[in-house]
Amino acid sequence: MPKPKPYSIKMFLPVGDPDGLRIIEKSNWTGEGIVFARAGFEEDHKKRKEFQRTGVYVLVGQDDTSSLPQVYIGEGESVDARLTSHFAKKDFWTWGIFFVTKDNSLNKAHVKFLESRLIELAAKAKRCNLTNCAEPTKPSLSEADTADMDCFLDDMLSIFPLVGLSIFEQPPRRPCTVSKLLYIESKGIKVKGCESNKGFIVLAGSEAVLKTVPSYPESFAKLRDELSKKGVMVRKGDLYVFADDYLFSSPSTASSIVLGRNSNGRTSWRNKEGKTLKELQEAVASASVND
Known part of the structure; x- marks a missing residue:
């Protein structure tokens, strides 16, 4: 690119x-x-x-x-x-x-x-x-x-x-370098993604829970339903699997969709060492101040 x-x-x-x-x-x-x-x-x-x-x-x-x-x-x-x-x-x-x-x-x-x-x-x-x-x-x-x-x-x-019109935005062909990958492993699902300057990308092959909690926000429920109808999330057994890379507006929207509950993406997404997105961002901010 x-x-x-x-x-x-x-x-x-x-x-x-x-x-x-x-x-x-x-x-x-x-x-x-x-x-x-x-x-x-x-x-x-x-x-x-x-x-x-x-x-x-x-x-x-x-x-x-x-x-x-x-x-x-x-x-x-x-x-x-x-x-x-x-x-x-x-x-x-x-x-x-x-x-x-x-x-x-x-x-x-x-x-x-x-x-x-x-x-x-x-x-x-x-x-x-x-x-x-x-x-x-x-x-x-x-x-x-x-x-x-x-x-x-x-x-x-x-x-x-x-x-304010992002309907044509698509994830890049190679959206996530290994060093930038973030993960969610919870409730029997495994998810991979990364941040981009256009939003948060959940990678194809990632999983999402099938059922949502009773208090799940209506806006997220509608989005999950639409992603299912459009073939982005495909049901396989007792979970969903992402058929394509998909660009969400934020880390929290992405984590809320895959977990089936309201979720703070800054604390839900972690790198392979277990550090949260929030910790990684704070470390970058701290390094900039020290410089």
């Missing part, structure tokens, strides 16, 4: 509201990301020329029956026309983000390619509930256009987490 390169992001708030319309630009990039709230859509789309351009968009909402966000991914030769239709007909979403270019250089084939790739990545990451009815057919692009769109996609993916 190549080492990530530094870059700068510029965010402009045209109405001065951090929860309202935001225009996002990246250094040396022709693209623009526009974040908007459903509540302000009727006014925003009439004032901003970006809405009239060809682009790809993501609509985001939350279902009370799920702990994962609901998402719809689409494209349009005029983003405004598609979003106006969704404003009238789709109830679930509360905010969205779309990407266009400053010179309007994206065409229909470009955005259909980007739409297809985003749906593919979201389905693979299994961190949201896609409301798209069918996976679109990826258009045939020239070799040069494919390379350009792959680069454009990389820039989009670098922006999504900055606006």
